[in-house]
Amino acid sequence: MEDVCNKKRLIVLTGPTAVGKTNLSIKLAKLVDGEIISADSMQVYKGMDIGTAKIKPEEMQGVKHHLIDVISPQDEFNVNIFKNMAKDIVDDIISRGKVPVIVGGTGFYIQSVIKDVDFTEHETDHEYRNYLQEYADKHGRDLLYKMLEETDPEACKSIHPNNVKRVIRALEYYHMTGEMFSEHNKREASKQSPYNYAYFVLNDNRKTLYDRIDRRVDIMFEEGLVNEVQGLLDMGLTKDMVSMQGLGYKEVIDYILGNCSYEDMVYILKRDTRHFAKRQLTWFGREKDVIWLDKEKQSDDEILDKITEVLKEKKILL
Numbered sequence: 001m002e003d004v005c006n007k008k009r010l011i012v013l014t015g016p017t018a019v020g021k022t023n024l025s026i027k028l029a030k031l032v033d034g035e036i037i038s039a040d041s042m043q044v045y046k047g048m049d050i051g052t053a054k055i056k057p058e059e060m061q062g063v064k065h066h067l068i069d070v071i072s073p074q075d076e077f078n079v080n081i082f083k084n085m086a087k088d089i090v091d092d093i094i095s096r097g098k099v100p101v102i103v104g105g106t107g108f109y110i111q112s113v114i115k116d117v118d119f120t121e122h123e124t125d126h127e128y129r130n131y132l133q134e135y136a137d138k139h140g141r142d143l144l145y146k147m148l149e150e151t152d153p154e155a156c157k158s159i160h161p162n163n164v165k166r167v168i169r170a171l172e173y174y175h176m177t178g179e180m181f182s183e184h185n186k187r188e189a190s191k192q193s194p195y196n197y198a199y200f201v202l203n204d205n206r207k208t209l210y211d212r213i214d215r216r217v218d219i220m221f222e223e224g225l226v227n228e229v230q231g232l233l234d235m236g237l238t239k240d241m242v243s244m245q246g247l248g249y250k251e252v253i254d255y256i257l258g259n260c261s262y263e264d265m266v267y268i269l270k271r272d273t274r275h276f277a278k279r280q281l282t283w284f285g286r287e288k289d290v291i292w293l294d295k296e297k298q299s300d301d302e303i304l305d306k307i308t309e310v311l312k313e314k315k316i317l318l
Contacts (some may be wrong), residue, residue: 007193007194007195007196008090008091008094008194008195008196009094009099009100009195009196009197009316010090010099010100010102010113010114010195010196010197010198010316011028011032011034011099011100011101011102011197011198011200011311011316012039012101012102012103012110012114012197012198012199012200013025013028013101013102013103013200013202014039014102014103014104014105014107014110014199014200014201014202014284015105015201015202015203015280015284015293016105016203016209016276016277016278016280016281017053017105017213017216017273017276017277017280018053018209018212018213018216018273018277019202019203019204019209019212019277019295020202020204020212020295021103021104021105021202022055022059022103023300024202024300024303024304025101025103026059026060026061026063027300027304028101028304028307029063029101030061030063031304031307031308032099032101032311032317033097033098033099034063034093034098034099034100034101035063035064035065035066035093035098035099035100035101036063036064036065036066036101036102036103037065037066037067037086037089037090037093037100037101037102037103038065038066038067038068038103038104039067039082039086039102039103039104039105039106039109039110039113040052040067040068040104040105040106040109041077041082041106041109041246042243042246042247043055043067043068043069043104044067044068044069044070044071044077044082045069045071045072045073045077045243046069046070046071046072046073047073047228047231047232047235048073048228048232048243048246048249049228050220050223050224050225050228050248051220051225051228051229051246051247051248051249051252052246052248053216053220054068054069055068066086066089066093067082067085067086067089070085073232073237073241073243073244074236074237074241074243076242077242077243078242079108079109079112079117080112082109082112083109083112083113083117086102086109086112086113087113090113090195099316099317105280107280107283107284107287108283110199111189111287113195114193114195114197114199115188115189115191115193116191116193116194117188117189117191118188125172125175125176128172128175128176129168129172132144132168132171132172133164133168135147136164136167136168141161141162141164141167142161144164144167144168144171145161145167147171148167148170148171151170151171151174151180152170152174152180152181152182154180154182154183155170155180155181155182155185157182158182158185158283158286160279169181170182196314196315196316197316198291198307198310198311198314198316199287199289199290199291200290200291200292200293200307200310201284201287201290201291201292201293202293202295202303203281203292203293203294203295203296204294204295204296205295205296208295208296209277210274210277213270213273213274213277214270216273217248217266217269217270217273218266220248221266225248225252226252226255226256229249229252229253229256230256232244232249233253233256239253239257247269247272247273247276248269248273251265251268251269251272252265252269291310293306293307
């Protein structure tokens with residue numbers, strides 16, 4: 001086994017939306033003399049602040065943050081772009097004698113870095129991809145998902161039926177390579193990490209978490225989420241752009257277009273955010289090397305003590 005001392009040090013702090021990662025991450029970064037890399041698929045976008053619950057400059061308390069406000073919402077951002085940018089930032093932070101701390105709730109993004117997942121693109125069959133998209137549009141996403149269940153049932157355990165883009169990618173991968181997408185993912189997940197890392201998942205009582213989500217949604221509307229989305233539409237952004245598919249944006253667009261009432265919009269956003277948090281917890285529950293931190297049973301100081309103990313055991317904190 002490779003000596004962990006020869007590997008780059010890396011800390012990951014994640015958990016479901018609204019669990020309280022931001023406050024704890026600031027304390028953690030100060031404790032280890034670190035800098036934070038955001039692993040959030042939405043906070044990278046400029047001008048999308050309220051709906052992403054983006055950390056405000058004054059909340060950073062002098063801790064340097066990376067991958068926040070770096071991409072125009074008109075531009076594409078995906079896991080491969082994130083991985084390449086994050087790896088460069090990790091190297092830069094380490095070169096300056098500090099500790100990189102990845103913080104965010106997008107589990108696939110985190111996995112891409114710590115497992116150094118290979119996203120080498122095979123030659124795309126645009127005709128087949130377009131056929132799948134047209135099939136989904138005509139027959140519905142459920143029938144498209146049924147195609148994946150018949151082709152690669154294992155992949156369905158990690159791909160939600162509503163994530164049409166990933167369903168299509170999995171079917172296309174099998175079509176192009178003859179290998180099931182789940183086998184590719186399993187092979188990548190078993191790779192040795194280039195990092196000596198600790199992977200912490202912050203969790204809380206489910207009712208407490210859901211209450212926090214509901215309150216956060218209320219605050220978003222109080223702070224002007226509808227105006228934020230309207231401003232993005234006025235800039236020329238459209239409903240079908242990746243950035244506008246995020247929670248809090250697609251729901252408000254439906255309201256602005258007159259497809260639902262204000263009350264229905266708020267209800268749907270709260271409901272879908274709770275469902276999203278549940279899916280996040282399911283994802284982290286499948287990861288083999290995570291260390292769970294329970295806010296229901298421990299204070300922030302007690303949690304930081306536990307983190308410190310783990311970091312010293314793993315020789316991440318020297």
